[in-house]
Amino acid sequence: MTGQQTFFDAALASLGPRGITCDADLVEPWLTDWRGRFQGRARAMASPASTAELSALVRLCAEHRIPIVPQGGNSGMAGGATPDRSGEAILLSLRRMNGIREIDLEGRKVTCEAGVILQTLHEAAAEKGLRFPLTLGGKGSATVGGLISTNAGGTQVLRHGSMRALVLGLEAVLADGQVFSTLVPLKKDNRGFDLKQLLIGSEGTLGIVTAATLKLVPAIAERVVIWAGVPSIQAARALLLHCEDVAGESLEGFEVLPQASLEAVLDHVPAARAPLAGLHPWHALIEVVADEANADHLRESCEAMLEEAFGSELLDDAVIAANEAQSEAFWLIRDSISPAERERGPAVQHDISVPVERMPDFIDAAVREMEASWPGTEAIAFGHLGDGNVHFHVIAPGGADRDAWQESDGKRISRQVHDLVTKWGGSISAEHGIGQLKRDELARLGDPVALHLMRQVKRALDPEGLLNPGKLV
Amino acid sequence: MTGQQTFFDAALASLGPRGITCDADLVEPWLTDWRGRFQGRARAMASPASTAELSALVRLCAEHRIPIVPQGGNSGMAGGATPDRSGEAILLSLRRMNGIREIDLEGRKVTCEAGVILQTLHEAAAEKGLRFPLTLGGKGSATVGGLISTNAGGTQVLRHGSMRALVLGLEAVLADGQVFSTLVPLKKDNRGFDLKQLLIGSEGTLGIVTAATLKLVPAIAERVVIWAGVPSIQAARALLLHCEDVAGESLEGFEVLPQASLEAVLDHVPAARAPLAGLHPWHALIEVVADEANADHLRESCEAMLEEAFGSELLDDAVIAANEAQSEAFWLIRDSISPAERERGPAVQHDISVPVERMPDFIDAAVREMEASWPGTEAIAFGHLGDGNVHFHVIAPGGADRDAWQESDGKRISRQVHDLVTKWGGSISAEHGIGQLKRDELARLGDPVALHLMRQVKRALDPEGLLNPGKLV
Numbered sequence: 001m002t003g004q005q006t007f008f009d010a011a012l013a014s015l016g017p018r019g020i021t022c023d024a025d026l027v028e029p030w031l032t033d034w035r036g037r038f039q040g041r042a043r044a045m046a047s048p049a050s051t052a053e054l055s056a057l058v059r060l061c062a063e064h065r066i067p068i069v070p071q072g073g074n075s076g077m078a079g080g081a082t083p084d085r086s087g088e089a090i091l092l093s094l095r096r097m098n099g100i101r102e103i104d105l106e107g108r109k110v111t112c113e114a115g116v117i118l119q120t121l122h123e124a125a126a127e128k129g130l131r132f133p134l135t136l137g138g139k140g141s142a143t144v145g146g147l148i149s150t151n152a153g154g155t156q157v158l159r160h161g162s163m164r165a166l167v168l169g170l171e172a173v174l175a176d177g178q179v180f181s182t183l184v185p186l187k188k189d190n191r192g193f194d195l196k197q198l199l200i201g202s203e204g205t206l207g208i209v210t211a212a213t214l215k216l217v218p219a220i221a222e223r224v225v226i227w228a229g230v231p232s233i234q235a236a237r238a239l240l241l242h243c244e245d246v247a248g249e250s251l252e253g254f255e256v257l258p259q260a261s262l263e264a265v266l267d268h269v270p271a272a273r274a275p276l277a278g279l280h281p282w283h284a285l286i287e288v289v290a291d292e293a294n295a296d297h298l299r300e301s302c303e304a305m306l307e308e309a310f311g312s313e314l315l316d317d318a319v320i321a322a323n324e325a326q327s328e329a330f331w332l333i334r335d336s337i338s339p340a341e342r343e344r345g346p347a348v349q350h351d352i353s354v355p356v357e358r359m360p361d362f363i364d365a366a367v368r369e370m371e372a373s374w375p376g377t378e379a380i381a382f383g384h385l386g387d388g389n390v391h392f393h394v395i396a397p398g399g400a401d402r403d404a405w406q407e408s409d410g411k412r413i414s415r416q417v418h419d420l421v422t423k424w425g426g427s428i429s430a431e432h433g434i435g436q437l438k439r440d441e442l443a444r445l446g447d448p449v450a451l452h453l454m455r456q457v458k459r460a461l462d463p464e465g466l467l468n469p470g471k472l473v
Numbered sequence: 474m475t476g477q478q479t480f481f482d483a484a485l486a487s488l489g490p491r492g493i494t495c496d497a498d499l500v501e502p503w504l505t506d507w508r509g510r511f512q513g514r515a516r517a518m519a520s521p522a523s524t525a526e527l528s529a530l531v532r533l534c535a536e537h538r539i540p541i542v543p544q545g546g547n548s549g550m551a552g553g554a555t556p557d558r559s560g561e562a563i564l565l566s567l568r569r570m571n572g573i574r575e576i577d578l579e580g581r582k583v584t585c586e587a588g589v590i591l592q593t594l595h596e597a598a599a600e601k602g603l604r605f606p607l608t609l610g611g612k613g614s615a616t617v618g619g620l621i622s623t624n625a626g627g628t629q630v631l632r633h634g635s636m637r638a639l640v641l642g643l644e645a646v647l648a649d650g651q652v653f654s655t656l657v658p659l660k661k662d663n664r665g666f667d668l669k670q671l672l673i674g675s676e677g678t679l680g681i682v683t684a685a686t687l688k689l690v691p692a693i694a695e696r697v698v699i700w701a702g703v704p705s706i707q708a709a710r711a712l713l714l715h716c717e718d719v720a721g722e723s724l725e726g727f728e729v730l731p732q733a734s735l736e737a738v739l740d741h742v743p744a745a746r747a748p749l750a751g752l753h754p755w756h757a758l759i760e761v762v763a764d765e766a767n768a769d770h771l772r773e774s775c776e777a778m779l780e781e782a783f784g785s786e787l788l789d790d791a792v793i794a795a796n797e798a799q800s801e802a803f804w805l806i807r808d809s810i811s812p813a814e815r816e817r818g819p820a821v822q823h824d825i826s827v828p829v830e831r832m833p834d835f836i837d838a839a840v841r842e843m844e845a846s847w848p849g850t851e852a853i854a855f856g857h858l859g860d861g862n863v864h865f866h867v868i869a870p871g872g873a874d875r876d877a878w879q880e881s882d883g884k885r886i887s888r889q890v891h892d893l894v895t896k897w898g899g900s901i902s903a904e905h906g907i908g909q910l911k912r913d914e915l916a917r918l919g920d921p922v923a924l925h926l927m928r929q930v931k932r933a934l935d936p937e938g939l940l941n942p943g944k945l946v
Contacts, residue, residue, distance in 0.1 A: 106714065107830050151663050162661060178922045188635060188826045188862045189900040190624050190674055191915055192907060192927050192945055197670035201663055241579065248766055249722050293721055353661045357580050389661040427662040434665060442664055449651045453934070454665050460933035461926070472665050 004043060007064045011046060014056045018096070020046045030091055033082045034075050034141075038436060040083035042069070042091040049096045051171060051179060051210045058208070059177035061090065067469045068092050070204040072146030073117060075138035077351065078435025080150065080203045084470050094145045097210060100124050108216045109168055111183060114145025114209050121214075130216040133160040133252075137335060145209045151201030153431030155334075158386040159252040162431065164200050166215045172199050172207035175462040185213050198457070203433055204468040206461045218291035223252075224302045225287050225327035228309075228318040229280030230256075233360040233385075236282050239314040240386050243286060246305040250294065253287035256390075257382040261337050268340040272333055276317050284315075284385075285334050337382055338391070346402040347395040348410040350417050354426035356388035362424050363390065369420065370394050374413055389430035392417060418445055434472045442472075477516060480537045484519060487529045491569070493519045503564055506555045507548050507614075511909060513556035515542070515564040522569050524644060524652060524683045531681070532650035534563065540942045541565050543677040545619030546590060548611035550824065551908025553623065553676045557943050567618045570683060573597050581689045582641055584656060587618025587682050594687075603689040606633040606725075610808060618682045624674030626904030628807075631859040632725040635904070637673050639688045645672050645680035648935040658686050671930070676906055677941040679934045691764035696725075697775045698760050698800035701782075701791040702753030703729075706833040706858075709755050712787040713859050716759060719778040723767065726760035729863075730855040734810050741813040745806055749790050757788075757858075758807050810855055811864070819875040820868040821883040823890045827899035829861035835897050836863065842893060843867050847886055862903040865890060891918055907945045915945075 011020045021027065027045040032038065043066070048054040061068050067089035071081040083089040098115035105128055112121060118132075118139040125132045136142065136154035146152075148170065152163045160166065169185035182196050199207050230236045236256050243251050259279055265272050276283075290298045299320070306318050321327040341347060354362045363381045370379040376397025381390040394413050396405045418428045422445045434442050443451065451473075458465075458473045484493045494500065500518040505511065516539070521527040534541050540562035544554040556562040571588035578601055585594060591605075591612040598605045609615065609627035619625075621643065625636045633639065642658035655669050672680050703709045709729050716724050732752055738745050749756075763771045772793070779791050794800040814820060827835045836854045843852040849870025856863040867886050869878045891901045895918045907915050916924065924946075931938075931946045 104830075107828075151667075153661055153663075157661065164667070174922070174926070178925070180922045180926065181920075184828055184898045186826045186898075186900050186903070187829055187860045188626055188630065188857070188903040190626075190902045190904055190906045191900055191919060192923070193675050193679070193930055194624075194637070194670055194673070195923060195926050195930075197667055198930075200667070202666050206666070245766060248764075291721075293718060353659045355580075355657055356660055357577075384661070387660045425657045425659075427659050427664055429663045430659070430661040431663055433663045446664060447654075449647070449653045450665075450668060452651070453647070453653065453668050456933040457666055457668075457671075457930060460929040 003064060007060065007066060008044060010060055011044070011057060014060065015046060015048055015053055019048055019053060020044055027091065030071060030074055030093065031082065033079050038079035038082040039085070041085055041087035042083045042089055043087055045091040045093055047093040047096045051173065054173050054208065054210060055177045055179055058173050058175070061466060062176055062464065065464060065466065066090055067466045068208070069468055070094060070145070070149070070208045072115065072143030073138065073141035075141040076146060076150060076435060077432035078429070078437040080433055080435030080468070080471050081146070082436070089469070092208065094143060094210070101211070103128050103130070105130070109185070109213055110216055111211065111213045112144055113211045114143060116144045118142045118144070118147065125216050126219065129219050131219050132214060133217050134163060134166055137338070144212055144214070148200055148209045148212055149202065149204050150433040153384070153387070153389065155253050155255060155384065157384060158254055159249065160217070164197070167196065167200055167212055168215055169213035170196055170199060170209055171211040172209045174207045175464070175467050180207065183211060183213050203435060203472045205458060205472050206467065208467070220289045221292040222295035222298045223287060223289040223327065224299055225285070225321040225330050226302065226306065226318055227275035227330050228284045228286060228315045229276045229278065230282045230284055230315050231280070233282055233363050235314050236284050236385060237360045239284060239309055242309050242312070242314055243305060246301070246308070247288050250288045250290055250298070251286070252289045253285065254386040255285040255334050255383060256385045257283050257334070257337060258380055259283070260378070260380055261341065261382050262333065264340040264344055265333050265336045268343045269332070269336045272336065273329065275319055275330060278317065280316055285330055341380070341393055341395070345396055345398070346400055346405050346410070347393045348406065348414050350392040350414065351430050351432040352392050352417070352421045352426055352428060353387065353389040353430035354421060354424045356386070358424060359385060359388045359390065362426070366392060366417070366420055370413065370417065373416065374409065377413070415441070436471055439470070439472060476537060480533065480539060481517060483533055484517070484530060487533065488519060488521055488526055492521055492526060493517055500564065503544060503547055503566065504555065506552050511552035511555040512558070514558055514560035515556045515562055516560055518564040518566055520566040520569045524646065527646050527681065527683060528650045528652055531646050531648070534939060535649055535937065538937060538939065539563055540939045541681070542941055543567060543618070543622070543681045545588065545616030546611065546614035548614040549619060549623060549908060550905035551902070551910040553906055553908030553941070553944050554619070555909070562942070565681065567616060567683070574684070576601050576603070578603070582658070582686055583689055584684065584686045585617055586684045587616060589617045591615045591617070591620065598689050599692065602692050604692050605687060606690050607636060607639060610811070617685055617687070621673055621682045621685055622675065622677050623906040626857070626860070626862070628726050628728060628857065630857060631727055632722065633690070637670070640669065640673055640685055641688055642686035643669050643672060643682055644684040645682045647680045648937070648940050653680060656684060656686050676908060676945045678931060678945050679940065681940070693762045694765040695768035695771045696760060696762040696800065697772055698758070698794040698803050699775065699779065699791055700748035700803050701757045701759060701788045702749045702751065703755045703757055703788050704753070706755055706836050708787050709757050709858060710833045712757060712782055715782050715785070715787055716778060719774070719781070720761050723761045723763055723771070724759070725762045726758065727859040728758040728807050728856060729858045730756050730807065730810060731853055732756070733851070733853055734814065734855050735806065737813040737817055738806050738809045741816045742805070742809045745809065746802065748792055748803060751790065753789055758803055814853070814866055814868070818869055818871070819873055819878050819883070820866045821879065821887050823865040823887065824903050824905040825865055825890070825894045825899055825901060826860065826862040826903035827894060827897045829859070831897060832858060832861045832863065835899070839865065839890070839893055843886065843890065846889065847882065850886070888914070909944055912943070912945060
């Protein structure tokens with residue numbers, strides 16, 4: 001019997017026929033990332049149903065020195081869940097582990113397994129009058145395990161933080177199959193290193209997240225969604241500070257987009273309408289929310305906030321959504337920017353951050369530099385101004401061949417953007433992670449001291465390098 | 474020349490005469506922890522003036538294999554900053570590195586060096602109309618570096634979190650002398666493992682914190698301090714949940730103490746007066762605050778909150794402090810519990826947490842069990858109910874000899890308390906850290922998987938074991 005056969009038989013005996021398969025029809029769809037950028041191979045796909053099954057599988061893999069590539073909803077942006085082309089690894093699907101174990105109303109927390117889909121979690125919390133305050137475009141497929149492993153962001157980070165801020169406890173299987181667990185969270189615990197923090201955002205390279213206890217917040221009782229036209233990105237930042245001062249903790253979203261992005265959406269999304277009459281260099285989408293206890297007068301105080309901003313020339317025009325339908329329509333514009341930009345033609349995209357206060361000047365400088373260096377391109381930035389995080393796209397000159405352009409000029413442009421971000425003290429991955437997409441760029445531009453530390457930690461926790469090899473470090 | 478002489482001469486050349494000394498008069502006072510529980514020896518005391526000087530010193534120590542024991546204000550509770558008795562180590566004082574480098578008003582953050590004293594930081598923030606929202610008894614001596622290294626807590630954790638939640642960026646010197654820095658913080662950064670989190674709370678065993686960028690919040694414009702008498706610790710928790718529901722983010726402190734602790738304070742602090750007329754099984758000290766933007770009607774809404782609580786029988790009696798002086802008087806009672814308890818006689822003290830929702834039942838069960846197991850003792854719990862963290866003291870029977878009792882029964886009692894806390898899923902160190910005080914207990918009771926992980930990380934980052942040896946792991 002070959003080593004592969006021995007491994008497979010042992011895994012089959014342990015996981016059962018639903019737990020492991022080599023059937024190409026079943027495995028193939030998960031070997032390419034959803035944007036079609038990375039394609040890999042795998043010797044099998046394992047789908048354990050429990051932490052105990054996964055622990056046994058990892059021990060078996062350690063014994064046979066078989067690499068493991070964990071995968072949740074396969075909706076990542078950096079190829080972090082796609083195996084390499086060697087076919088050595090098993091693809092580990094966490095999707096069968098999708099139980100919501102407990103929702104604690106009084107303690108406002110939920111304990112659920114790694115394979116729970118974000119939207120399912122939203123619905124389960126809503127049923128109890130609570131809310132899980134993190135959302136993003138891929139909510140219909142992204143899983144809790146993937147969100148934790150990539151420390152996912154989204155449009156509510158301004159108020160509630162990234163995934164890291166919402167993880168109260170977690171459970172993970174380590175490289176040797178041992179189970180680390182802090183699922184019953186303590187609010188205060190100073191017994192040494194915070195290992196939970198080390199696992200969050202480690203992209204499955206230090207351990208495989210199997211379950212988590214997550215923070216919930218009261219459901220929204222009232223929300224006010226505002227669309228504002230602003231004269232400059234500097235004014236947008238001043239408007240943000242004004243809104244933070246006035247609305248405080250109620251300010252939950254503050255997204256920006258340039259006129260060009262709005263027009264791209266209007267061109268490509270038939271249902272989209274411009275919220276304001278005129279043209280404006282920049283637009284801000286602002287969401288202010290309140291739970292039951294704070295819902296009174298929210299709309300009136302937003303109106304006062306906008307009037308004051310208008311008086312201080314922080315905005316040129318603004319409208320408050322008249323109802324839920326219009327609120328959703330405003331958000332549809334925001335959520336359609338990426339697909340609309342994609343339809344405009346080939347582009348390279350960057351998920352970057354710089355220190356929050358430098359972002360307006362960075363955007364101006366970066367757009368100018370990129371368009372000057374690469375004649376015919378158009379550079380745009382949109383997204384989470386309040387987090388110092390924008391998505392920075394450089395669109396190819398008209399008529400460029402997508403694949404050829406992306407492979408040649410596109411790659412050079414990305415390097416130049418990353419150089420610029422590094423010069424401004426920023427990050428080449430604000431919220432999407434490193435995966436395989438940015439691993440070489442991280443090695444090229446990352447702080448050598450931090451990289452050295454990361455490699456030391458990786459070697460200590462996964463000396464054989466079996467956990468998600470080729471990713472991150 | 475001896476090795477010691479070579480090392481000392483090289484250090485002297487690098488740090489200058491103010492930077493290193495063997496003068497017993499200067500070194501001696503820092504070789505005992507402030508509570509007098511631990512006494513150590515050191516070959517010298519180094520006091521570098523900058524990160525660069527410290528980096529050079531650590532390289533020199535690595536070369537000569539000399540252990541380093543970092544120390545801030547020497548106000549820790551677990552002997553974490555006291556060297557062992559071998560005299561091998563140098564004592565590293567961070568107190569000369571006490572510059573506040575920058576206060577960023579708009580970004581509400583401060584960058585300061587490790588040796589800045591907490592009270593100095595409070596004053597510097599207040600001067601700018603801002604506030605650093607962490608405070609504790611030792612604020613006159615505790616330093617920023619020590620607070621970060623121990624992930625300090627205090628009485629505002631309920632609203633603002635422990636030190637970890639307030640550290641936006643940090644700088645540290647690693648075991649090989651390299652400098653790790655994230656002093657210019659990014660709100661979003663997903664470039665791999667969050668190494669900053671690993672250093673926070675690691676008690677100087679993985680790196681020496683030299684500077685940090687910390688979060689500030691708006692100054693308090695209005696505060697309401699309430700003293701409530703409650704019928705049981707379960708009622709106190711129900712009252713806490715009620716206050717959280719009504720006051721939301723404005724609720725900043727919620728401390729509890731039993732009648733016996735109040736009486737101890739009244740007996741031992743001449744200035745203290747009972748806030749309420751009658752006796753109550755438990756007392757709650759509640760602080761609700763608001764900044765300028767939210768100061769209106771704070772008092773009225775607190776009155777309504779209390780009336781409702783009274784109607785629901787969550788409290789028996791309550792009083793709102795009439796002015797700042799009375800507010801301070803209420804807090805003086807809380808802050809005097811530990812010294813007052815000390816004056817009552819020998820006791821063993823435990824800084825413990827259990828899952829927040831289990832704390833009331835834990836207190837009842839633990840008091841019962843300890844007093845039954847150790848006739849003549851009195852067990853009391855007081856502190857941060859909202860964080861699931863209380864200080865649990867067991868007071869010796871009358872007439873016991875302090876030293877003898879603490880060494881015999883006291884040690885056995887502590888082990889029993891720690892066993893009980895572990896059984897309830899809690900932590901034997903909620904906020905004081907492990908240091909040398911609880912290292913053996915952590916090894917005895919800690920999760921073996923977590924301990925194994927910690928040792929792996931420690932070995933990876935400090936293979937020679939020179940950073941704060943004998944502490945934590």
